[in-house]
Amino acid sequence: MYGGVAAVKELSLIVCRGEFLTILGPSGSGKTTALMLLAGFISPTNGDILVGGKSVASVPSYRRDQGIVFQSYALFPHLSVRRNLEFPLEMRGVKAAERADRVANLLARVHLDNFGDRMPSQLSGGQQQRVALARALIADPPVLLLDEPLGALDRNLREQMQSEIKTLHKEFGITTVCVTHDQEEALTLSDRIIVMRGGAIEQIDTPEGLYDRPKSLFVANFLGEANLLNGVIPLPNDATPTSMLSIIRPERIRLAVPHAPTLADAHQRQQANGVVTEVIYAGALRKYNVQVGNNVLIMREHVASDQQVFRPGDQVRLDWLRSDVRLVATETNNGVE
Template identity: 70%
Template sequence: MATLALPKDQRFADDCSRAQIEFCNVTKLYGSVAAVRALSLTVSSGEFLTILGPSGSGKTTTLMLLAGFESPNEGDIRIAGRSVASVPSYRRDQGIVFQSYALFPHLTVRRNLEFPLEMRGMKVGERTKRVDQILERVHLSGFDGRMPSQLSGGQQQRVALARALIADPPILLLDEPLGALDRNLREQMQGEIKSLHKEFGITTVCVTHDQEEALTLSDRVVVMRAGRIEQVDTPEALYDRPATRFVATFLGEANILENSTFDVESGPIPSAGAVAMIRPERIRIGPSTGAKRVDSEERQSVSGTVNDMIYAGAVRKYQVCVGNDVLVVREHVASGKPTFLPGSEVRLDWLRSDIRFVTP
């Protein structure tokens, strides 16, 4: 899809099809409450970055600041090297997809898609061509005459994405884009969003509270807490090497081995006050009388009693009492693997190298 040329006073840089975003020590106050505190962050050109956090963490406020719907009390926001802190939202040349889709209910799909092009002064023939192209790309050819109310949730989401992308903006903002969809459709749309991002190469910032969505879509993930950045990293590094206890427990499940009734065998503790942690899928479960593993010298073993077993289709999740501790173990269901019912005596073991240390 060719880049849509806009008047020069509406673009942030000449020939800028991609944009780098910079938050420079940004603070946003609501009265005496700081929704965002001293936020400094750079989003590279063409990157897909997701901001993740619980309610009240500041993630949505951060997106609203970038979109121009809110203004910072302190600091600056730069796009393609230019300060936009005082630039209104309608002049920031960004595509935005909201959780509610925000489609015009009284307009057909075609008219919804034509609207941003019409506002840019594009001629009718070119508008028609562009709408046909984007409808084909999002697999909605033939739906152009329908009203939003005649579409399923997934189809409305595709229209919202198409409308955000049709003018080829340098930046795409996604606000809980899949929050209104059921699980199966959400997974399908995750693949569609990844494909569109790869094809268009647009710098994308997404806000979500869904950990799986963040890990699936992103080049990097920002975890926020109480208006501050807790950690920024690639999805794999963030999950496998969380820096803090909050990140470890917020991003998936974690066994925090604090004040355990057994000593954790591992390498040196990296810093004072750090606590050992291991992910549930890193722990193996077996019968208490089972043979030792070939790599047993590299493992730590403890004995316990199954307190509960939860079957979840592809996985079984066990809660195992080890002394006064309860460890969560998650294993994939596979042919030949035994099932341990509540009351079963078992042995847990894990590689010492799978132990991670997190700060409070």
């Protein structure tokens, strides 16, 4: 509770052994509070937290056998890389010879063999992140907690570290819970994703399930972009305008000139005519905004050398497979609009 407001409510979930679970949500959704509960930095006002079948809700953080990686890395600035990694082992009473072996092996695993004597201030952001991951893994904890682990890195380095984290997770097989607001990061790393909103779980599913089968407009828009088709095409007979919305992802729409040849699967498609209002070139992708009546539909396509390029003001025909249209709820189960 914060000032009488429940930061997290009705949070009930099971994390499978060896799973990579990501908690995703906007600021104020409760995702960081959920991680702080798991880490033991705050205590739940109700309910329990079980790890391996044993309650840890009243166990302080320093006595929980878990690894934690913070966005700020939280390395000891006065200790060398090697000493940073040795510290958790010393606290567990591991003998010096075994500590040295485990530190050397893990430094090699994160490609920092020759950096053991350096201080954290002498490392790049990516190298510091590797040290933080190694320190969290070195004691072989049953649970690894990641708090916005890549938020301080630039895009290219972030993508490299996503690949590194995924490889390490596969190799160590450690149960991992990650908190992030980065949708791409969540989709890339996770076995399952929890989308939170207003302190409650909005939806839990695999990355493919969340993206392709969102249950609400909030999830659809938070995990990518979604075009509203209400007012463009009629809703199915079993849906009402007040309860369901019809959506489609931008990459599922095809653009063509108004009188382009009919496709062989035309009977499986829906179509609409519109006018291009904006074209955005983004390297590998080209994005179109198309005015269709009172609606603006977004369309994305991968850039290819032989494709037709439309310009603002061009008349176009949009079409998509009926099977790519999804119905989502206008309201969510936690009552937040």
